Amino acid sequence: MSGRGLGVAILVLAGAATAWNAQGLIGHERAVRAKNLDFLPSPAVARVLACGHPNSASRLRWIDAFAYFQFQLDRKDDTVAGGASGFERLYDMLIGLDPRFEPFYQHASLCLGGVAGRHQAELAYLQRGTFHIPTATALWRTTAAVLVTHYHWDRDQTANLGLLLAAWADAERDDGAKTAVWQWQAQLARRRAPGLEEIPYWLDQLRTTSPGSAMGDFVEGILREQIARYGIEILTGVANGRRAAGEPVATIADLLDPPRLAALRMNPQLGPVVGDAGSPRLSDPFGHSYAWRDGVVISPGLELRAFVKAVRGADQRLQTLARERGGWPEDLAGVSAHGVTLPALPAGAAILYRNRHLLAELPKPSHPPLTLR
Amino acid sequence: MADILSFSDVSFSYRGDWLNRVRSLAGVSFAVPAGSAYGFLGANGAGKSTSIKLAVGLLSGQRGAISLFGRPVGDDALRARVGYLPEQPYFYENLQVHEYLVYLGRLSGLHGAALRAAVDRVSGLLDLAELGRRKLGSFSKGMRQRFGLAQAIIHQPDLLVLDEPFSGLDPLWRARFKEIMAAERARGATLFFSTHILADVEDLCDHYAVIDHGLVLEQGRLDTLIGAAPLALTARGPRPDGAEDLGDGSWRVLFPESERGARVSAVIAAGAEILRLERKHIALEDYFVARVRAFHAAGKPLGAP
Amino acid sequence: MILVIAGATCREALRSRSFLGLLAFYAVGVLLARVVGWISATDGDLVTTDLVLSLQALVGVLVAVATGTALVHSEIKQRTLYTVLSRPIARWRFVLGKYLGLAGALAAGQAAMLALGLLWLAATGAPLHGALLLAGLLTAVEVLVMAAVALCWTALTSPLLAAALGLATYALGHAVATLPGMLPYLGGWRMTLAAVGASLIPNLGRFAYRNDAVHGVPLPLAELGLTLVYGGLWIALLVAITVAVYRRKQL
Numbered sequence: 030m031s032g033r034g035l036g037v038a039i040l041v042l043a044g045a046a047t048a049w050n051a052q053g054l055i056g057h058e059r060a061v062r063a064k065n066l067d068f069l070p071s072p073a074v075a076r077v078l079a080c081g082h083p084n085s086a087s088r089l090r091w092i093d094a095f096a097y098f099q100f101q102l103d104r105k106d107d108t109v110a111g112g113a114s115g116f117e118r119l120y121d122m123l124i125g126l127d128p129r130f131e132p133f134y135q136h137a138s139l140c141l142g143g144v145a146g147r148h149q150a151e152l153a154y155l156q157r158g159t160f161h162i163p164t165a166t167a168l169w170r171t172t173a174a175v176l177v178t179h180y181h182w183d184r185d186q187t188a189n190l191g192l193l194l195a196a197w198a199d200a201e202r203d204d205g206a207k208t209a210v211w212q213w214q215a216q217l218a219r220r221r222a223p224g225l226e227e228i229p230y231w232l233d234q235l236r237t238t239s240p241g242s243a244m245g246d247f248v249e250g251i252l253r254e255q256i257a258r259y260g261i262e263i264l265t266g267v268a269n270g271r272r273a274a275g276e277p278v279a280t281i282a283d284l285l286d287p288p289r290l291a292a293l294r295m296n297p298q299l300g301p302v303v304g305d306a307g308s309p310r311l312s313d314p315f316g317h318s319y320a321w322r323d324g325v326v327i328s329p330g331l332e333l334r335a336f337v338k339a340v341r342g343a344d345q346r347l348q349t350l351a352r353e354r355g356g357w358p359e360d361l362a363g364v365s366a367h368g369v370t371l372p373a374l375p376a377g378a379a380i381l382y383r384n385r386h387l388l389a390e391l392p393k394p395s396h397p398p399l400t401l402r
Numbered sequence: 403m404a405d406i407l408s409f410s411d412v413s414f415s416y417r418g419d420w421l422n423r424v425r426s427l428a429g430v431s432f433a434v435p436a437g438s439a440y441g442f443l444g445a446n447g448a449g450k451s452t453s454i455k456l457a458v459g460l461l462s463g464q465r466g467a468i469s470l471f472g473r474p475v476g477d478d479a480l481r482a483r484v485g486y487l488p489e490q491p492y493f494y495e496n497l498q499v500h501e502y503l504v505y506l507g508r509l510s511g512l513h514g515a516a517l518r519a520a521v522d523r524v525s526g527l528l529d530l531a532e533l534g535r536r537k538l539g540s541f542s543k544g545m546r547q548r549f550g551l552a553q554a555i556i557h558q559p560d561l562l563v564l565d566e567p568f569s570g571l572d573p574l575w576r577a578r579f580k581e582i583m584a585a586e587r588a589r590g591a592t593l594f595f596s597t598h599i600l601a602d603v604e605d606l607c608d609h610y611a612v613i614d615h616g617l618v619l620e621q622g623r624l625d626t627l628i629g630a631a632p633l634a635l636t637a638r639g640p641r642p643d644g645a646e647d648l649g650d651g652s653w654r655v656l657f658p659e660s661e662r663g664a665r666v667s668a669v670i671a672a673g674a675e676i677l678r679l680e681r682k683h684i685a686l687e688d689y690f691v692a693r694v695r696a697f698h699a700a701g702k703p704l705g706a707p
Numbered sequence: 708m709i710l711v712i713a714g715a716t717c718r719e720a721l722r723s724r725s726f727l728g729l730l731a732f733y734a735v736g737v738l739l740a741r742v743v744g745w746i747s748a749t750d751g752d753l754v755t756t757d758l759v760l761s762l763q764a765l766v767g768v769l770v771a772v773a774t775g776t777a778l779v780h781s782e783i784k785q786r787t788l789y790t791v792l793s794r795p796i797a798r799w800r801f802v803l804g805k806y807l808g809l810a811g812a813l814a815a816g817q818a819a820m821l822a823l824g825l826l827w828l829a830a831t832g833a834p835l836h837g838a839l840l841l842a843g844l845l846t847a848v849e850v851l852v853m854a855a856v857a858l859c860w861t862a863l864t865s866p867l868l869a870a871a872l873g874l875a876t877y878a879l880g881h882a883v884a885t886l887p888g889m890l891p892y893l894g895g896w897r898m899t900l901a902a903v904g905a906s907l908i909p910n911l912g913r914f915a916y917r918n919d920a921v922h923g924v925p926l927p928l929a930e931l932g933l934t935l936v937y938g939g940l941w942i943a944l945l946v947a948i949t950v951a952v953y954r955r956k957q958l
């Protein structure tokens with residue numbers, strides 16, 4: 030073979046090898062991992078295995094663990110990772126390797142508390158965090174938010190809450206941060222509206238996430254859901270008031286009733302009425318207009334969100350069945366024949382079958398969604 | 403002092419496989435007179451390199467006595483007067499010729515202007531001046547040998563110990579090496595070199611020793627050995643008994659030096675025409691082979707000093 | 708004489724392909740560390756800084772073990788040391804010179820890696836502070852200790868086994884750092900045995916200030932001084948053992 034021919038052969042082979050590799054790397058969805066985390070070593074063993082590089086080992090392990098969380102975010106379920114012990118084993122190991130890395134505690138709080146609803150476990154990690162990183166303002170704030178939101182310490186344990194806030198203020202280094210502690214307490218009273226009790230907690234969690242990240246999307250979704258439900262509650266209150274007064278409700282526009290909204294002490298930032306004073310409108314936090322259907326207030330955004338979750342659940346079921354049967358259906362019609370029940374379609378939505386996965390296609394919102402960051 | 407290097411009943415063994423000890427030298431004794439050119443002859447694996455390494459301090463732990471410049475060989479300071487060229491030398495691959503010579507010159511105690519002059523001198527002698535910036539990793543075997551001799555003579559040692567110095571050299575550089583070695587000897591250095599090529603010994607040496615299987619079979623002055631070589635008389639005419647017919651009408655007969663007069667007279671008296679009378683140089687190689695074979699047949703050393 | 712040998716050794720090591728290759732590997736690793744930082748949901752700069760400092764240590768140790776195990780052994784094998792030791796050089800000077808030369812080359816490599824790493828961090832917007840420099844310095848001392856470990860192992864066994872033992876010593880040296888909290892759980896003769904065994908291994912955790920440096924935890928000067936002395940002590944011990952072995956070794 031001549032030198033030129035060999036060079037061409039090398040180029041062709043290199044191109045083929047690179048393309049083959051790239052095909053496996055580019056254009057993939059976020060991988061959902063469902064492996065049991067029991068293989069993780071204990072913190073002491075992990076420190077030994079890290080061979081003097083506990084920080085780097087913990088970071089790489091943590092990044093590798095991101096793939097677990099999508100499943101849990103969708104299903105609010107951590108049993109796949111080994112149950113309650115799975116994620117705790119992960120966080121114990123990570124914190125054992127580097128107890129001064131704040132995101133570990135924030136992650137533990139969000140996953141165990143926000144996703145799995147295990148707020149006691151969440152509090153335990155937050156407390157460890159404030160012990161190892163006394164100046165971690167976010168951890169202190171989240172601790173206080175959990176105690177207020179889920180344990181009602183502002184009502185039932187005011188003295189202990191005061192002690193906690195005093196400890197927080199004492200841990201802060203500069204005067205501005207110390208003052209902010211008491212401002213936070215003052216804001217609590219203003220944010221206490223029925224249906225919005227958890228909002229302060231979720232807003233704190235939102236601060237610990239990055240825009241566009243899986244966790245960020247999850248928290249934003251939770252916030253919008255709660256705000257949407259709040260909006261439904263307010264508008265339902267308006268509708269009930271009108272009916273009681275003998276005033277008909279024919280369309281959703283009838284519920285744009287400023288006096289009744291004021292009487293219900295609607296939160297102006299989070300309420301269902303958006304837009305400026307000259308042209309108010311009723312919009313859910315997802316950007317869709319509230320609807321009046323069969324005598325009930327509907328948030329289309331909330332409906333679509335439930336639809337997306339249902340489609341994801343159906344897709345999970347499809348993947349499981351396909352692996353068991355050794356084959357995927359050819360088209361959407363075949364999906365039903367495969368034994369997967371498809372959810373009902375909300376207005377404007379569709380279900381697509383692409384690359385062996387079920388995808389939800391949603392209508393575009395008529396307005397920009399509520400800004401949360 | 404009479405002898406610059408002497409081995410006195412030296413035995414040496416090293417650890418082989420599985421804790422076995424391999425005896426490399428078994429009671430070696432020889433002496434290198436100061437100012438001499440000493441050829442150390444032997445086949446591969448005879449013990450030449452082991453003896454040389456013991457002399458320059460690379461090996462130790464021998465039984466028997468080795469003295470260098472009249473003192474026991476273990477003294478590091480003695481090696482300042484020794485120049486050593488190892489067999490098939492290797493050098494650091496990434497150092498350049500010039501910087502390597504400076505490095506080794508410094509280790510030999512040269513500094514400043516004296517070092518620079520020495521480097522220039524040996525570079526010129528061995529045609530290394532133009533290769534000064536080349537790394538030794540790119541050198542051929544012959545070039546490495548040239549560098550090896552350069553580093554051995556850079557500090558003008560009193561004793562030059564060369565292990566197979568002509569290995570890897572073409573005929574031109576073999577001749578050059580011999581010139582340089584002769585020049586060193588003329589300067590006053592003592593030459594001690596090992597080889598398995600007898601012609602090299604013949605060209606340079608006045609003393610010799612033959613080693614085989616860790617024993618010195620024979621040693622002495624080379625002129626004595628050469629003097630013992632027979633004469634060859636080539637003539638035409640009446641052929642005496644035992645003469646070899648050369649096929650062109652001439653014949654040849656061998657006889658020792660002591661019979662020269664009688665033999666020449668007899669040939670003339672018989673009416674033969676003498677064409678040539680010469681000493682048989684090739685007898686040296688025959689002599690060496692015969693001696694080694696005789697040793698192995700008898701199971702004992704011959705001609706012990 | 709020692710410095711003359713050190714100079715030649717340093718030059719030879721710095722010009723070797725394997726040395727330069729590992730530095731290139733470090734450069735690629737540092738680039739990838741930035742990518743890993745991007746993947747991290749938060750504190751990407753901290754993640755990158757951690758990885759860059761770890762790379763300096765890991766590559767440095769690899770270079771130290773690879774070159775340390777080959778340093779004298781290859782000279783014996785390839786007979787390059789014949790032209791040196793046939794000169795009026797005591798073997799202990801030769802071994803010490805070789806180590807100092809290797810240490811010089813490794814120090815230069817560590818400095819280059821640290822500079823490159825910090826420049827890359829600065830260029831990508833990661834915050835820099837003096838603690839990172841100190842962390843790099845102590846990592847360099849750790850690498851020099853590992854070079855002495857590798858040199859010592861090679862004096863006692865073959866280069867391949869010495870490399871494996873060197874890396875095992877690295878792992879054990881860091882494992883030893885985690886022992887103090889665990890020893891009390893043993894009790895009795897087991898605790899004594901473990902303590903004695905651990906005392907025979909250099910505690911490399913003393914040099915792992917990088918784990919605290921990224922969090923801005925300050926290092927007291929006294930502690931820094933003691934750590935440097937500790938490193939020097941182990942280097943002196945290991946080189947002395949190496950000298951003792953080579954004094955009697957047949958070349």
